[in-house]
Amino acid sequence: MIILLQGELERPSRNMPAWLRPFLKKTFFGTCLAHDELQKNELNKYCITCDADLCRNCIATNKHNEHDLLKIYRHVYKDVVPLDEMEKYINCTKIQPYKCNKKWVIALNPLPHCGSGSLIVGDPTCYTCKRRLNDPEQFRFCCIACQVEAKWGKIVEMKKKRKRKGIPRRAPLK
DSSP: OOEEETTEEEOOOSOOOTTHHHHHHOOOSSBOGGGTTSSSOBOOEEETTTTEEEOHHHHHTTTTTTSOEEEOEEETTEEEEEHHHHTTTSOOTTBOOEEETTEEEEESSOOOOOOOOOOOTTOOBOTTTOOBOSOTTTOOBSSHHHHHHHHHOOOSOOOOOOOOSSOOOOOOOO
8 A cells, every 4th residue: 555645655664563453542541440449550551462551550460571561641631652662663753752751752642623723724734634743844643543544544533523412592682
């Protein structure tokens, strides 16, 4: 499959890693059901080997000692992973990174569109979801999911903005 991106041909380098699709569909930072009676039990780690979201107590059991693990962080209400950790598994050179606690991170999924309409024609945007990019000369995508969609097709369905329940009615004037 060949994808045309602003006059440039891009060929997928290889098949998508099998763990990437389930990883991008996961929801992190919930409570670990296996350790709900313990403190600090939020699901903020991902075991690539087991395809499991884990808390720090799950890691302490030593069942995942020899497994590939990713630490998930929150940055501006977004799930992100450290850039240096993710680069071991996929090519991240075209994904816009962010600075979070002195670490470079990349987002898993894009934020929903805010609907402000503030983009001007010609503004630099993500090739997939059209969100604004800070450095379009260097980056093409705002998150991992957008790069994956461009290379291997849609994985994550974005939630649509909820419509109003009915026709708005004004109170009668007196």
